[in-house]
Amino acid sequence: MTNKAVLYRMVMDDHLCPYGLKSKDLLEREGYEVEDHHLTRRDEVDAFKAEHGVETTPQTFIDGRRIGGYDDLRAYFDKRVQDEDDTSYQPVIAIFSVAALMALSISWAAIGDLLTLRAFEWFVAISMCFLAVQKLQDLESFSTMFLNYDLLARRWVPYGKVYPFGEAAAGILMLSGSLVWLSAPIALFIGTVGAVSVFKAVYVDKRELKCACVGGNSNVPLGFVSLTENLMMMAMGIWMPIRQFVL
Known part of the structure; x- marks a missing residue:
């Protein structure tokens, strides 16, 4: 029937x-x-x-x-109904997954191998570009949410609008491997400030906040993912000059 x-x-x-x-x-x-x-x-x-x-x-x-x-x-039908206020890692998973696949694809095309050190560098650079685009879609909303936890933005409010442009510029330059003397300090600076800010807000102050990392309208919880993003930028800021000028 x-x-x-x-x-x-x-x-x-x-x-x-x-x-x-x-x-x-x-x-x-x-x-x-x-x-x-x-x-x-x-x-x-x-x-x-x-x-x-x-x-x-x-x-x-x-x-x-x-x-x-x-x-x-x-x-x-007992299917999940998402509330507007529900937190979700879906935007971050989508960004990092596509960035990883693009990095592997570029590595295969340029070097002929998938698992290379350059593939990891490209992954971080592409991720930075994607994350910057998410923020730049609604710069006002991002900068407002950013003020909830970023220590520098709280002292100098315009930093919230400068940050996405710095992230995009560093990502684009690192993708090409050019102007390392400029891209590395930018990535190291914004990554360090971001990591300290996230660590203080989440692990010291024990605050439950939404992360502005993928734009001002996201429901991504501030925490491990946000800290990882900033640590990756710090690592690239340190590694790129070493690879370029030392090795």
């Missing part, structure tokens, strides 16, 4: 509700036959909301019982 569900969703000339499509897809993947009702005019939407006492669409009904919107439907 096929399970059946009734779905009401907005399908207008100027608006196709994405959550309606996601609800339909979820129901079908769960083995339901969907009776799909399109609300094609604004007055139809308003009348439907008034009739059922709801504020949003889509709305799903199963066995005559209203389940609710897309998040309610996910909860009905």
Whole structure:
């Protein structure tokens, strides 16, 4: 016997509700036959909301019982529903994973081998560039969140807006291996200040903060990942001059 569900969703000339499509897809993947009702005019939407006492669409009904919107439907099927305030490492995992794969790809193309020292250098440099881009997408939000924990930004507020440009410049120069005399001090400076700031906020003051490392609107928790990012920049700031001028 096929399970059946009734779905009401907005399908207008100027608006196709994405959550309606996601609800339909979820129901079908769960083995339901969907009776799909399109609300094609604004007055139809308003009348439907008034009739059922709801504020949003889509709305799903199963066995005559209203389940609710897309998040309610996910909860009905015992699937995870993410709250806006939930912390997540997903942005960091995505950035570092793609950066690592790009570094390995460049290493293979340039050297003919995957696991090389240059691959690690490129990984850090690419990661720095990606992280800088995340911050530069909304510089105002980043600099505001940054003030929650960065010791230098608290003393000199404009540093919050300077930081992403320094990170991007150091990453780009390290990627090419040029102007080490400039890129290394920048990476060492911002990495050291960042590491000290994160260590104090998280491990000394025991504060629970969101990290501004991937932009001002992220829910990444401030902690080990943030500290690792800064330690990697410090390491590159020390290593690059050694490789360039000593070895």
